[in-house]
Amino acid sequence: MFRTLLPVALSATAALLLSACPEPAEGEGEGEGEGEGEGEGEGEGDGETCAGALALNDGAPVSGDTAGAADDITLACDYDPGASGDLFYSFTLDADASVTIDLATELDLSVALFDADTCDEGAQLGCADAAIADEQIVVGYLPPGSYFVAVNGNSGIEGAFTLTLTLGAPVCVGDGLDADAGGTGNETPATALWLGGTSLDTAAIDNDDSTPEIDPIDLHMCEGDVDYYLLAHLGGGLDASVTTNAGESGSATGELYLATIDEAATAAQGAPVVTGESGAAIPFATAAGDLAGGYYLLKVSETGAELTNPVGYQFAFAHDCEPDGYDSPIAALDDETTATGDNGLTFSDDVAADAAVALGICAGNDDAFVVEAFATGSAAVTLGGGGALTAAVTFIADGTTAEVAATNVTTAVAAGDQTITFSALDTGGRYLVRLSEAAPSTTTVAYSVTADFTYDPAANDTCAGAEAITAIDSQQTFSGNNMVANSEIVGLCNGDADVDMATSPTDIGTDVFYSLNIAAPTNLELRLEGTGGGYSGSMTVYRYPGAVCPSDLSTLVAVKTDGTDYNPATDEPGDACAYDRLRIANIPAGDYLVVADGSAGAFIIIFVIPPAKGAFDLKTQTFPAGFPPAEACTEATTITLPAAGASIDLPVAFADYSADSELRGSCGGDGQERVFTFTPAANANLTLSTAAAGVDTVVYLRSAACEAAAPVEVGCNDDSAATDDGLASAVDVAVTAGTEYFLVVDSYGTIAAAGDPNGTTLTVAVQ
Missing domain, CATH: 2.60.120.380 (Jelly Rolls)
Incomplete structure (x- = not known):
C-alpha cells in the first residue's frame, strides 16, 4: 500500500508542517559576517533569579553549575519537567545583531532566551532541549536592548555546563522549513515540501492549542527567498491561493507548475521524486476550472522583504477530487496497479468485518482491491454508498499473473449500497475487484468497503477427523x-x-x-x-x-x-x-x-x-542418516582471545544469524544464533557480554562440541545484571588452555528483520 503518497487526513499534513516549523528563533541556522553591534553583560546578581542574572559577554565562555541552585523556572521546551536547579544570565545589545547561544554540557540541560527580566513564557524568544548533550539557540536578528538567558535541567538533573554568547551581523533567518533555520529546505523543486493530495488551508491550522484563537504556522520569506510545495492532484478543479499576511510591508505571490517526476525512482521509494518544473506557470483561474491529474509545484516568491521584516504568508488548496489513501497520479503506484501485486488493499478475513475502509473515486481514477480467502467458504463484500459503481471481478491463481473472469460472484444493489457475494471461495489464488464509474465524476464519490467471510469449519478440527x-x-x-x-x-x-x-x-x-x-x-x-x-x-x-x-x-x-x-x-x-x-x-x-x-x-x-x-x-x-549439522556451527567464526586486561568487540549483524533456531542454552535461546570458536593458549577468566540493542540476546559458552545431545555448557546468561533493559547479556567464565570452546550469541525468541537489522555487539574481555 502507498498510503504515504496521498495522506488522506488533514491532520497528517498539518502535523508534517508543524514538525518542520519551530517557533521563531528556535532553529540552528548560523549567521554570517562580523558583529557590528556590541554586547556586554550587565548582571550583578547571584544568578538565582532572572532579575538577579549574572553577566554574559560576547565571545567569553562562562562556567556554571546548577547543583544546589533553587528551582525557579520550568522552561517551555523542557522535555521532562521536574524539580531542577536553574541559573540566569543577561547581556545588553547596543546595536542590531544576530545572537548565538551555545550550551556545552554532558547532562540533559536546557537553555532559553528572553527579552524581559520576568523570564516567563510570554517573554521567551527561543528555547532548546533537543538531546542529552550540547544545545544551541540562534536568532538571526535582535534589536538593541537587554536580554536574559536561563539554564535549567530535566527531571531533577543538575550539574556543570559552559555557556557562550556569540554576536554577529544581523541576518534574516527563514521559517522552520528553510535549511538556515534547521529545516530540510524547500527552496528548489527537488526539495519541495510534500503536501499529499488533500485540501489544505494553512491559515486554518491552529499551531497553539493553548490560545482560543487560530494561531497559523509561521511561513515567511527573506529577501530573495523562494518556497516550493509539492501536491498531487487526481483531476478536476483545483482552487489554489497564496495570501500575504496582514500588515506586511512586502508581498508574497504564488505560481503553479506541472512537476517533472522521476517515475522509476518514485515507484522504488514510494514517495514522489521531483526533478524540476515543466512548462509555463498555470494561472490559478485555469486550475480552478479543470486541471489534469498529476503532480504540481506551488512556487511562492516575495517582493519587498527586508532584513528585519520578512514577508509572511499563508496558502490554501481545495481539490474537487479528494483522493483516498490508495490513489496516485502515477499508474504504477495507483491501486489499479498495486492491487495486482503485494502492496494493494486486501481483505482476507473477518477479524474486523465491521470496520469499514473509507475510499473515494473521482475523475475516472478507477479503484481496485483484493479479496483473498484463507479457507473454503463464502464472503460478502459491501460497498456502502457504492451502488452506482460498476464492479468487475477476476481471479488470479497462485504463481500466475493472468486474470480470468470469476464465475462464483454475484452482485446486488439496494438502498444505494452494492453487495458482491463470493460463493465457494477458492484458496488457490486471490480475487481482484475493479470499480469504475459509468461516467467520470467531477467531485469525489465517497464510499466504504466491508468484507465478511463465512469460512467452513476445518475438517481436521478433531482428533477423529485428523x-x-x-x-x-x-x-x-x-x-x-x-x-x-x-x-x-x-x-x-x-x-x-x-x-x-x-x-x-x-x-x-x-x-x-x-x-x-x-x-x-x-x-x-x-x-x-x-x-x-x-x-x-x-x-x-x-x-x-x-x-x-x-x-x-x-x-x-x-x-x-x-x-x-x-x-x-x-x-x-x-x-x-x-x-x-x-x-x-x-x-x-x-x-x-x-x-x-x-x-x-x-x-x-x-x-x-x-x-x-x-x-x-x-x-x-x-533424515534417516541423521539431521544435518547446525548451520551456526558449520559457519562458526574462529577468533583469537586478546591479551590479559584487554577486550575485543565483535559486531553481530542480523544477516549473521542462522536461518533457524538450532541451538539452545540452559538459560534460554529459542531464536536464531551466531557461533564463535576459540582455543585459549593459557588458562583465563573471561567476561562475555552483548550491548543493549533491539535483539534480546542469550549468551552461552560450550566446550567439547558445538552441537550435542547433552552439550557441555560452561556458562549461560539471558539478562545482564548490569543493564535493566532485559535485552543485553553478560556471563563470567573460566577457560582452560588447549580446550576448544564454542561461544554462542543466541536470540531469546525468533528475530524479526524489521526489529533490529543492526543486531548487537559481542564483547570478549580477558580479566
Whole structure:
C-alpha cells in the first residue's frame, strides 16, 4: 500500500508542517559576517533569579553549575519537567545583531532566551532541549536592548555546563522549513515540501492549542527567498491561493507548475521524486476550472522583504477530487496497479468485518482491491454508498499473473449500497475487484468497503477427523488453517497453559490434527509456517497407538525431541514442542498424531491480543542418516582471545544469524544464533557480554562440541545484571588452555528483520 503518497487526513499534513516549523528563533541556522553591534553583560546578581542574572559577554565562555541552585523556572521546551536547579544570565545589545547561544554540557540541560527580566513564557524568544548533550539557540536578528538567558535541567538533573554568547551581523533567518533555520529546505523543486493530495488551508491550522484563537504556522520569506510545495492532484478543479499576511510591508505571490517526476525512482521509494518544473506557470483561474491529474509545484516568491521584516504568508488548496489513501497520479503506484501485486488493499478475513475502509473515486481514477480467502467458504463484500459503481471481478491463481473472469460472484444493489457475494471461495489464488464509474465524476464519490467471510469449519478440527500426512526423505508440504476450529487439547507451548479459563475462555488457542505413520525408526523434522492472516502457532507430536483417538485427549503422550516420552512432572514443555521447527531424533516406528496449536490470546499491558487464526503450511521430512549439522556451527567464526586486561568487540549483524533456531542454552535461546570458536593458549577468566540493542540476546559458552545431545555448557546468561533493559547479556567464565570452546550469541525468541537489522555487539574481555 502507498498510503504515504496521498495522506488522506488533514491532520497528517498539518502535523508534517508543524514538525518542520519551530517557533521563531528556535532553529540552528548560523549567521554570517562580523558583529557590528556590541554586547556586554550587565548582571550583578547571584544568578538565582532572572532579575538577579549574572553577566554574559560576547565571545567569553562562562562556567556554571546548577547543583544546589533553587528551582525557579520550568522552561517551555523542557522535555521532562521536574524539580531542577536553574541559573540566569543577561547581556545588553547596543546595536542590531544576530545572537548565538551555545550550551556545552554532558547532562540533559536546557537553555532559553528572553527579552524581559520576568523570564516567563510570554517573554521567551527561543528555547532548546533537543538531546542529552550540547544545545544551541540562534536568532538571526535582535534589536538593541537587554536580554536574559536561563539554564535549567530535566527531571531533577543538575550539574556543570559552559555557556557562550556569540554576536554577529544581523541576518534574516527563514521559517522552520528553510535549511538556515534547521529545516530540510524547500527552496528548489527537488526539495519541495510534500503536501499529499488533500485540501489544505494553512491559515486554518491552529499551531497553539493553548490560545482560543487560530494561531497559523509561521511561513515567511527573506529577501530573495523562494518556497516550493509539492501536491498531487487526481483531476478536476483545483482552487489554489497564496495570501500575504496582514500588515506586511512586502508581498508574497504564488505560481503553479506541472512537476517533472522521476517515475522509476518514485515507484522504488514510494514517495514522489521531483526533478524540476515543466512548462509555463498555470494561472490559478485555469486550475480552478479543470486541471489534469498529476503532480504540481506551488512556487511562492516575495517582493519587498527586508532584513528585519520578512514577508509572511499563508496558502490554501481545495481539490474537487479528494483522493483516498490508495490513489496516485502515477499508474504504477495507483491501486489499479498495486492491487495486482503485494502492496494493494486486501481483505482476507473477518477479524474486523465491521470496520469499514473509507475510499473515494473521482475523475475516472478507477479503484481496485483484493479479496483473498484463507479457507473454503463464502464472503460478502459491501460497498456502502457504492451502488452506482460498476464492479468487475477476476481471479488470479497462485504463481500466475493472468486474470480470468470469476464465475462464483454475484452482485446486488439496494438502498444505494452494492453487495458482491463470493460463493465457494477458492484458496488457490486471490480475487481482484475493479470499480469504475459509468461516467467520470467531477467531485469525489465517497464510499466504504466491508468484507465478511463465512469460512467452513476445518475438517481436521478433531482428533477423529485428523488429516493423514506423510513424511519421506524429501520435504512434503501440507496446507491447513484454523480459521474455524475449536480447542480440543491444551497446547504445551502455544500459551494455552497461561489462559484463565474462568475469566477468559475465548483466549484459548484453536488446534487442528494430522495423523502420521512412521514405518521405520528415523529422524523427523516438522516445520510450521504461517501463510496468511497473521497465523502463529506451535507443533507437538503425540503417540497415537493403533491410530485410535482416546476418549480423553489429555491422556495423549507427547514425544520429546530425543524420541522418548514427555513427562510433565520432570520435563520442560519446550522439550516436546516448537513454534517454527520441531526435530525429533530416533523417533520409533508407529502411528503419531501431529497437533498444530494456534497461539492463545493474551492481555499485555493495555493490548488485547486475540487467539491466532489463519492459514499455514505444515512441512515434513525425514533424515534417516541423521539431521544435518547446525548451520551456526558449520559457519562458526574462529577468533583469537586478546591479551590479559584487554577486550575485543565483535559486531553481530542480523544477516549473521542462522536461518533457524538450532541451538539452545540452559538459560534460554529459542531464536536464531551466531557461533564463535576459540582455543585459549593459557588458562583465563573471561567476561562475555552483548550491548543493549533491539535483539534480546542469550549468551552461552560450550566446550567439547558445538552441537550435542547433552552439550557441555560452561556458562549461560539471558539478562545482564548490569543493564535493566532485559535485552543485553553478560556471563563470567573460566577457560582452560588447549580446550576448544564454542561461544554462542543466541536470540531469546525468533528475530524479526524489521526489529533490529543492526543486531548487537559481542564483547570478549580477558580479566
